[in-house]
Amino acid sequence: MAFNGPVRVRIAPSPTGDPHVGTAYMGLFNRACADKFGGQFIFRLDDTDQKRRNEKSEAMLIEALRWLNLKYDEGPDIGGPYKPYRQSERLDIYKRYADKLLNDGHAYYCFCTEERLDSVRKIAAKEGKQTGYDRKCRDIPLADAKKRLATEKHVIRAKMPLSGEIAFDDLLRGRVSFPAADLDDKVILKADGFPTYHLANVVDDMEFKITHIFRGEEWLSSVPFHVILAQGLGVKLPAMTHMSLLRNADKSKVSKRKNPTNLLWFRDAGFLPEGVLNFLGLMSYSLANDQEIFTYDEFVKQFDPTRIGTGGPVFDLQKFEWLNGEHVRRLSDEEFEKRLIAHIKHLAGREAEFQPLPADDPAYQLGTFADKFRIKTLERNLVIAKLGEKWLKQPDVIGKLVPHIKGRAHTLSEAAEYLPPFFEEVPPLPVADIAEIKKFDDAQKIETLRGAIEIIENTADFSHQSLEAAMRQFVEGKGWKIGPPFMLIRLAALRAKVSPPLFESMVILGRDLTLKRLKLALEELSARR
RNA sequence: GGCCCCGUCGUCUAGCGGUUAGGACACCGCCCUUUCAAGGCGGCAGCACGGGUUCAAGUCCCGUCGGGGUCACCA
Numbered sequence: 001m002a003f004n005g006p007v008r009v010r011i012a013p014s015p016t017g018d019p020h021v022g023t024a025y026m027g028l029f030n031r032a033c034a035d036k037f038g039g040q041f042i043f044r045l046d047d048t049d050q051k052r053r054n055e056k057s058e059a060m061l062i063e064a065l066r067w068l069n070l071k072y073d074e075g076p077d078i079g080g081p082y083k084p085y086r087q088s089e090r091l092d093i094y095k096r097y098a099d100k101l102l103n104d105g106h107a108y109y110c111f112c113t114e115e116r117l118d119s120v121r122k123i124a125a126k127e128g129k130q131t132g133y134d135r136k137c138r139d140i141p142l143a144d145a146k147k148r149l150a151t152e153k154h155v156i157r158a159k160m161p162l163s164g165e166i167a168f169d170d171l172l173r174g175r176v177s178f179p180a181a182d183l184d185d186k187v188i189l190k191a192d193g194f195p196t197y198h199l200a201n202v203v204d205d206m207e208f209k210i211t212h213i214f215r216g217e218e219w220l221s222s223v224p225f226h227v228i229l230a231q232g233l234g235v236k237l238p239a240m241t242h243m244s245l246l247r248n249a250d251k252s253k254v255s256k257r258k259n260p261t262n263l264l265w266f267r268d269a270g271f272l273p274e275g276v277l278n279f280l281g282l283m284s285y286s287l288a289n290d291q292e293i294f295t296y297d298e299f300v301k302q303f304d305p306t307r308i309g310t311g312g313p314v315f316d317l318q319k320f321e322w323l324n325g326e327h328v329r330r331l332s333d334e335e336f337e338k339r340l341i342a343h344i345k346h347l348a349g350r351e352a353e354f355q356p357l358p359a360d361d362p363a364y365q366l367g368t369f370a371d372k373f374r375i376k377t378l379e380r381n382l383v384i385a386k387l388g389e390k391w392l393k394q395p396d397v398i399g400k401l402v403p404h405i406k407g408r409a410h411t412l413s414e415a416a417e418y419l420p421p422f423f424e425e426v427p428p429l430p431v432a433d434i435a436e437i438k439k440f441d442d443a444q445k446i447e448t449l450r451g452a453i454e455i456i457e458n459t460a461d462f463s464h465q466s467l468e469a470a471m472r473q474f475v476e477g478k479g480w481k482i483g484p485p486f487m488l489i490r491l492a493a494l495r496a497k498v499s500p501p502l503f504e505s506m507v508i509l510g511r512d513l514t515l516k517r518l519k520l521a522l523e524e525l526s527a528r529r
Numbered sequence: 530g531g532c533c534c535c536g537u538c539g540u541c542u543a544g545c546g547g548u549u550a551g552g553a554c555a556c557c558g559c560c561c562u563u564u565c566a567a568g569g570c571g572g573c574a575g576c577a578c579g580g581g582u583u584c585a586a587g588u589c590c591c592g593u594c595g596g597g598g599u600c601a602c603c604a
Contacts, residue, residue, distance in 0.1 A: 014604050190602040197604050221599040319554040408566040486563035498565045
């Protein structure tokens, strides 16, 4: 189980839906393994299921891996020395190995219909017996079977031992063994000529010279089949490490009903690739020095497969959000600006995708953090989708805001929440929030606005320092605390309760627009008295 | 249900026979503060249970309980 010398590792996702966070999780550990010990990281497409195949899936998978910067050395779109890397394009290879297993007596043709298998299963289940295949066709002589091939639908099954133990070593769990009596004869080549996972996986790991497997625990119980197949083919299985599955808050396997799992969703929500990888690197794993915030390079540098834990880590979006914020803050202003603009471009015009959930959506009832975050993200992204185009026309304004918003947001979508007031002439006055300022009566509010207007008109350099100094002097001269008047001015000038620092914001808005908004606010307030 | 894997604060985890069981997120106070975010200080909170082994057990063994995975011509 050594890691000396070059390794060849892989991920083998199935193109059946949205690119899954588990793929990135395994991708991270496999990529890190290749980088740490030297070697190649291979992307193999497990597309042997014709029914579940999804056309867009492969492209999205590639897009997601590229976004995360999980580069593969060989893969379906870039080829490699053992091409092709799509299993659907390797049918002749699997056929060849299946024939070999057949001829060597390690596999057999099975002519059972799906209906029969169903009923066998049902009866067994009813009687509380094992539901596996009853091996009806196991002893049909090969010569007899071959005569039936032309006229009967058939599959090929592996001939598993009937007794004894089948064991293997897992890097994390040690020796794991299964009583052969509990296992049945699995299909390895389907009626349509496609292999099942078991065959394709063993053959390709062998053909691609894979040395180490890091994959999800869900595969653990299928290893005995692979052991027997490998034995039948006279090859050794790669060293294996089964990692715990990511979990929902209730500890069940992470699922899109209870958690966001689509990698492209995380991108749209404004997570950073650095944040995603860092967070996944904390799942079932920790650095020896307890460091929690790290770059991919730091992760690789200290990567030690024997430190991988065995418990099932709950995918905690709340901690993920915090961690992503740490990475946002670590970006230089230039880099942050670049990413924010790219993010806005990416979302602009996509209103249709970010419509609010229907009122009866369970997300509103459950109220878990993940649900709330989903709703929040939808709201944020809808605004970006609607207004993004307009914002992009004034990149200089975005640039001026960058230093003030970078440290205030955990995601790019959250950062964009600060933008709207700076791109609209006069947003509506948040009168309810103004009414909330209970420590000031209406007369004080009007006095404050008059004072602010006068200061803004008369501050020669219109710098945030001068504005602040004058404003403080004014407020203190009245013997007021600074909180209420500043909040009022914020609401009048920015029309928002939450914003970048007030006076910096005024400078970015410009004297004219700030004045215009304050004067209109004053009128409105006076009229309401 | 059979088989397999797993079990330290609510969550992510450190711990690899002798620790006041450490850190982080979240939460709660206080401080800082023009809002928010960030930051500082403090607090709450954990070895699933029961037997062994040992001078000594969160650490080793067994059992119980609990959780998860898997039992497809899906991967």
